[in-house]
Amino acid sequence: MKLLIFWDVFGRVGREWLKRELPKLIEKYNPDFVIANVDNVSSWRWAxxxxxxxxxxxxxxxxxxxxHIFDNFEKIKDYLARKDSRLLRCANFYEEDLAWKWFKVFEKNGKKLLVIHLQWEVFMNHKVTNPFLKAKEILELYKDENLDWIVLDFHNEASAEAYWLVNYLDWEISFMFGTHTHVQTNDDMILKKWTWFISDVGMNWPFYSVIWADFESVKPRFLSGINKWKIEQSLDDTYLVSWVYVEIWNDRKCEKIEKIRIIKK
Ligand SMILES: [Fe+2]
Structure with a gap:
């Protein structure tokens, strides 16, 4: 199985870049599935x-x-409740009875891919349940099911938790990728029992910016502590693009990884 993974497709600039470049990347990599973390796809607030x-x-x-998904619950809940929703929210949120998708098996060409999405609590704003136990709980649900591959997006700030989680799940999942720090990490690795891992995929945004914010517009926040409401977008046209390409063989083992980070005008 071949996967093309993007994080973070940021705002209008990110969407326009993806629209322009994805057909070329699909032709180049011929992926079975394209995965994108869309936390900021509608800019800083919500998708x-x-x-x-x-x-x-x-x-x-x-x-x-x-x-950010819960910031916009009213406007996104109908889509999330759809049977054919392609959007997942994190699994370890307390309100588990809500009809939102939190892990799902995606099928293509007769192959089944289970995607799990979890969030860690350190430096994050939301209260969540233990992601380690939740991962095991979900895997237990599928233990008798004939899945071809299992991947996990761990939305986290602290790499230590990510390292521990992936070691805890080594050989149970095909690979785990991290999102949320906005920096592509140089720690991609294949663990002892073959699960593959990277703690952050990296993002797509104007390079000279603070998570797409113009430096001047966020100055008060850093120098005086005054939190200016209106953050302005950086208009710089130097652009950072990043993605990860993965090949996983039929025995669920990861075979090839490629991480790309390009800065261009
Ligand atoms: Fe995030």
Whole structure:
């Protein structure tokens, strides 16, 4: 199985970049599934349905999210409740009875891919349940099911938790990728029992910015502590793009990984 993974497709600039470049990348890599974490796909606040549908039309097969997804619950809940929703929210949230998708088996060409999405608590704003136990609980649900591959998006800030989680799940999942720190990490590795891992995939945004914010517009926040409401977007056209390409063989073992990070005008 071949996977193309993006995080973070940020705002209008990120969506436009993806729309322009994804057909070329699909031709180059011929992926079975395209995965994108869309936490900031509608800029800093939340993913709106219009933008989720826009990514659907671009052949993005699976979308993960957090930690902004609940900021816009009313506007996104109908889409999340759809049977064919391609959007997942984190599994370890307390309100488990809500009809939102939190892990799901995606099927293509007769092959089954289970995608799990979890969030860690350190330096995050939300209260969540233990991600280690939740991962085991979900895997237990599928233990008798004939799945071809299992992947996990761990939305986290602290790499130590990510390292521990992936070691805890080594050989039970095909690979785990991290999102949320916005920096592509140089720690991709294949663990002792063959699960593959990277603690952050990296993001797509204007390079000279603070998570897409113009430096001047966030100055008060850092120098005086005054939190200016209106953060302005950086208009710099130097752009950072990053993605990860993965090949996993039929025995669930990861065979090839490629991480790309390009800065261009
Ligand atoms: Fe996030």
């Amino acid at each position: 709106i349905e219009k933008h989720i549908l826009e990514l659907e039309r671009m052949w993005v097969d699976i979308m993960t999210s957090w930690d």
